[in-house]
Amino acid sequence: MRVLYVCADAGIPLDGTKGASIHVRQTIESLAAEGVQMTVLAARPEASATLPAKILKTESLGTARAADSSLSREMKGLTFAYDLASTAPVSRGMVDVVYERYSLWSLAGLLLAERLGVPLALEVNAPLVEEQARYRGLTLEGMASEIERVLARRSDAILCVSSALQERMTRLRGRPEDVHLLPNAVDVDLFRPRGPKDAEEITVIFSGSLKPWHGLAVLLEAFARLLGEQSKARLLIIGHGPEREHLHQLASDLGIRERVTFTGAVVHERVPELLASADIAVSPASADAGAYFSPMKAGEYLAAGLAVVAADHGDLPPLLRRGNAAVLVPPGSVDALADALIALAADPERRRILGLAARDLAVRHLSLKSAASRLVGLMERMIARRSSIERVQVS
Secondary structure, rough: EEEEEEEOOOOOOOOOOOHHHHHHHHHHHHHOOOOOOOEEEEOOOOOOOOOOEEEOOOOOHHHHHHHOOOHHHHHHHHHHHHHHHHHHHOOOOOEEEEEEEOOOOOOOOHHHHHOOOOOEEEOOOOHHHHHHHHHHHHHHHHHHHHHHHHHHOOOOEEEEEEOOHOOOOOOOOOOOOOEEOOOOEEEEOOOOOOEEEEEEEOEEEEEOOOOOHHHHHHHHHHHHHHHOOOOOEEEEEEEOOOOHHHHHHHHHHHOOOOEEEEEHHHHHHHHHHHHOOEEEEOOOOOOOOOOOOOOOHHHHHHOOOOOOEEEEOOOOOHHHHOOOOOEEOOOOOHHHHHHHHHHHHHHHHHHHHHHHHHHHHHHOEEEEHHHHHHHHHHHHHHHHHHHHHHHHHOO
16 A cells, blocks of 8 residues: 655654644554555655655745745745645556645645545544634634644544544534544554663653643642652653743742653653653643544553553543543642542552553553554545545546
């Protein structure tokens, strides 16, 4: 099978350290490992030589659009996505499926699929119109919403990372057929349990982008309470994002700055090593966070065999409950998160039991290899259905 992977979002460089970039690479690599011939068309293809894929060159497009001050930021995104599709060096017979990671202004995947006469698989990771309007501002909201509706109706298959997104895309599509739930998975070979930890101090860890909805202010306040019980505890925050300065200041205001380490952005290959230094991993959320997330961090924590404290919202908690694999707390609750951290810090046996259950759950339900195999099967069915329709039309 030959797949053209499209990522027209200029905010997702192929060599980036944030979750979106990691997920793009992970998808490409896992499909290639299943024997799929991958070709990649990306707005930001930097340092892509390590990917097992042919990278279609798009140099000059991004630079040219960024320098054009007569266009709004939003119109630049729309125009760039169109240029990406119209100038892509691909022709009929080169690929069997176009697979696009949905980005706010992009019709690139749809245009390419129609030009090449192949089916389109659309991966949806967030309600981008709502997210952009709420957190960053959105002038052309009507146009962005219409692009989303067009994609929902005309994609051959839609792959949603959460049930909330599946419901959203089903509503926009007008029917449930070919709207699939495909949660984010984890490489259980890369993320593995470590041996016994020698250090006496308790280390709490968070890994992810520093975004408002991740509830890191809640984590800092809860950790400050943990320090009242465990004065040697440490908090390690891995990642970068718009909340960085605010969180640094909050840690200072709470008087805990010396016990908190902000690593900034790190390459994904280092994350397993950093998780290995921890005792408790946290996947918090703000009180008003949406329930549409499929947090990659949670899967990595589980695969690493850590005791996990997670916000009780979204699709993952029911699975965690069935596997007794984490402590769940209400989103935005400092009291509940602090109580969970204090209890786990004082109970090494409980942490050990949770870690064993976490690893078992990740291997059985969140394996990247299993997810990639399912995705390949789905695309094979798309190709077969398109071929069947074409044969009927010819006859």
